[in-house]
Amino acid sequence: MPQYTPPVRDTRFILDHVVQLDKHANLPGFANATPDVVNAVLEEGGKFVAEVLFPVNLSGDQQGCTRHADGSVTTPDGFKEAYKQFVESGWATLAAPEEFGGQAMPHVVSTAFEEYMISANMAFAMYPGLTHGAIAALLAKGSQAQKELYVPKMVSGEWGGTMNLTEPQCGTDLGLIKTKAEPQADGSYSITGTKIFISSGEHDLTSNIIHLVLAKTPGAPDSSKGISLFVVPKVLVKEDGSLGARNAVTCGSIEHKMGIHANSTCVMNYDGATGWLVGDEMKGLAAMFIMMNAARLGVGLQGLGVAETAYQNAVAYAGDRRQGRALTGAAEPAEKADTLFVHPDVRRMLMEAKALTEGLRALCLWGALQVDLAHKAATEEERETADDLIGLLTPVIKGYGTDKGYDIATTAQQVYGGHGYIAEWGMEQYVRDARIAMIYEGTNGVQAMDLVGRKLAQKGGRAVQAFFKLVAGEIADAKAQDEATAQFAGRLEKALGDLQASTMWFMANGMQNPNHVGAGAHSYMHIMGIVATGLMWLRMVRAANALLAVGEGDAKFLGAKLVTARFYAERIMPDTGALRRKIEGGSDSIMALDPEMFLAA
């Protein structure tokens, strides 16, 4: 049976030395996040997910959700009880504002907990995850009355929330949506249309589900500029907050899909359902992007979270399974065979997973800190820089993070050999679950286009310049620290050089033909992912060497960090050179063929 141990020690190391939480104690809300409180969140939260959510992960995948004839949906056995405990223990309220019943913890702390929750049970974590996205949109764009009516019970976890964007004919291109919103005399709207792929769209965990729905009002332009956002509760809410009549929104079916079986992915039918406008008419896309940006960071975290559990199990298997002998002679001659740990190619796979999960953990937490800083930093300049950086890196954390999450899950499965393919061992579930993260909330190709097509050029390239400055500055500092740190910094400098050269190539060639930029977008996203994760490793190297120099910290743990950083430099970073060459190939061979010439049949 699979196992999971929350990586508290690593999270703690990253919060201390990469995020440097203590330097931000003066920010609003951060004062509460004392080391003791943070430790309690990590320890107790980790314990909760490992003991309550993880045990129903494999069984939840095997059972899946069930839709009944009346349109109701039941989650797998144990989910309802686990959710009840989740709510009663207060884990739902971690990052929400105090005025709506939340604990107002920094986003960086709640993100650390969310990683554990995903690792333990990704399909479960999506129920509160979607609710958080809906809360964020209501807080940002809802009226005070809407906030007061819906948000407290969503924060507590009593009610759930969803995002309703996709329709059968459109996902990425939301200008094509057909769902209609007809204004009614009482100020409400009558919503009619079909939404698909609605995660957590219907289930039995909460007494109400607050749907946020994109629709078009009469006469709205036939493009994304004509979209408005509506709040459509499953059960209408009376002014006193009590539940009223059932609204005309039903789950038409649930999808049979590759993974995340325990999360209900619904076709939602709106048949003249009553909804209310959130924010301004025809400004729905902006409101949607508030949910979407938070969701993208959450999906990046899913890449990491699933990869971590897959990796932990691969490590355990490599220690248990005996096959063959070390190339340098039997490591344990008394045994009939050595463990998988003696084989360099098995270790190569494990080290890839280790270097990437630890690096992505740091990147996700650093990214979460930027979200905090963008809202709470003391000066406008600091807030702007943080906002620029997280805007730039959101598609990278989502796209690179989930591409790598899937790779790691696949690699961890590979360590198991044939047993990795068998359901009861649990490894193939991680691959199937990780796969969706590359697709939803904008495919990774869409992330890459967002990066090169929007984020690079915004505000005259201010964000990417800020990122280059950040990385180059830390490289310069690191070179001055000590020899070992300088060596890693030198490797990162080369990767940064490939990123900068690729950026220049886009600038020089993109104006003449934007397809040159589009053709290199995915490779560029990966170079930036390698550099950003490399920056995280640089910080870990600096901290480890500094601590070792003064004899502080756990020498074995810090030594492992240095070994893993060296692996990252030797085995991950070389890809930036190849990716740069691919970008410089341009788009000619990609755009040349007529569609009918793709098939050689």
Next chain:
Amino acid sequence: MPQYTPPVRDTRFILDHVVQLDKHANLPGFANATPDVVNAVLEEGGKFVAEVLFPVNLSGDQQGCTRHADGSVTTPDGFKEAYKQFVESGWATLAAPEEFGGQAMPHVVSTAFEEYMISANMAFAMYPGLTHGAIAALLAKGSQAQKELYVPKMVSGEWGGTMNLTEPQCGTDLGLIKTKAEPQADGSYSITGTKIFISSGEHDLTSNIIHLVLAKTPGAPDSSKGISLFVVPKVLVKEDGSLGARNAVTCGSIEHKMGIHANSTCVMNYDGATGWLVGDEMKGLAAMFIMMNAARLGVGLQGLGVAETAYQNAVAYAGDRRQGRALTGAAEPAEKADTLFVHPDVRRMLMEAKALTEGLRALCLWGALQVDLAHKAATEEERETADDLIGLLTPVIKGYGTDKGYDIATTAQQVYGGHGYIAEWGMEQYVRDARIAMIYEGTNGVQAMDLVGRKLAQKGGRAVQAFFKLVAGEIADAKAQDEATAQFAGRLEKALGDLQASTMWFMANGMQNPNHVGAGAHSYMHIMGIVATGLMWLRMVRAANALLAVGEGDAKFLGAKLVTARFYAERIMPDTGALRRKIEGGSDSIMALDPEMFLAA
């Protein structure tokens, strides 16, 4: 619903211009393979798999196999009828020797058909696929009586065959097997033990199943040197060939696995089953490798076969689905949106799949030709060279081919966006099916170790030197052909340089520490895969340019070949540089950590 069209035109082009079938017409058996006969095999065989096997592929995945209380197993609806047609149409007998009822077609021709069969229904294709492996072992090592008793009905498809190697405690390390073979007074053996992961181990397609089983005789050494091979029919066969009593071999359970649901993966219990030694006692490993090498090439073909179908569907979807606008302005302003074909990143994904599937098709067929030549070439020198080349490249075709097959299936699924994750669209099945090919018949890590640990060094490096000579010779010829051909040859020369430098690095560092070689094995396998596939593309470029120069052939088809080759050079080949740098990183950072330091938790 998914679709599949056999790529006959591409196969034909490869057989003519890469394999150059007409140059080998003087070989035994090749005279029968006239262009007309080959075309008939491709056209009719393609028609058969598309019309009979493909329609039960998705339904077979959804239904899976069922084991009944009596140990019998039924295949999904439609499989029995399809298998009956497969046998009646004679497709089972294509490559088998005439003396046992086969059609004695060249292996290269039957391989072309097998690709189509896999593309249409990988799980189905495994039933006859395993039978072919068992036939090969019996023909090579069985007694004349065994051949006459078993082989004709296996060739016809009336009986099936299996390979029984893996046990719960061992897969790769077969020295650890525990299955016992006790000699009986009548010359037979009593076989007792448990085998797992036995593909096609029990099913309802054939009246008998001839199991080939690895077991240990009393007193045999406790290593792979103590293994013997036995033939153990499910139903005992009387001397006259008729069926006798049921043997004591039963299916204990079938595995619930990630994919290939329609192939029964069985736990097989041998409870004093009657078996007969095949070949010499304690020479089972050599006999097993006859099955294994053929099986590895077949698994490499699975990588290609599944990838091809996934790719074809991605192309179809890209033409149907409308989302967004071309970066250079609306391509079809009258429509609400352009098709996915306008987006460079979608085309990047499709071109990756196209360049790799067409390249791998050529490589698999070229590899099959080497198998033919190793047996049938006129001179000992030619036979040796072919045997050297296919020995070297078998792990590459298996390992690189299936790594890429899985990547392509994943990429094709990505083109579908959210719909790719939904079972009814069929794309996620290809990913799950393709996944096993990286694992069975020796994981791809084992393939990589076979390549660098055995094949490189064998006979003083004769095989790899022959490969270098072959590639370098064709590069030199191509440079003399024309400017366009020379340009592609120059790119391949650079990739070959990375392969040669990596080989040299192993030679210089492997003696001192064999872990340096093991740590680079997987990267090395990929460089060799890129170079070998690059050689296939070089041949296609040469043929296309030569034909275009004289105004022969279909200019659009040949033009597409040249565009795709350019893509291969620009977007696939750059990886050899990064892979080489990874190899040159050696094994220090990979071997450094104590097992308990892998987890940062």
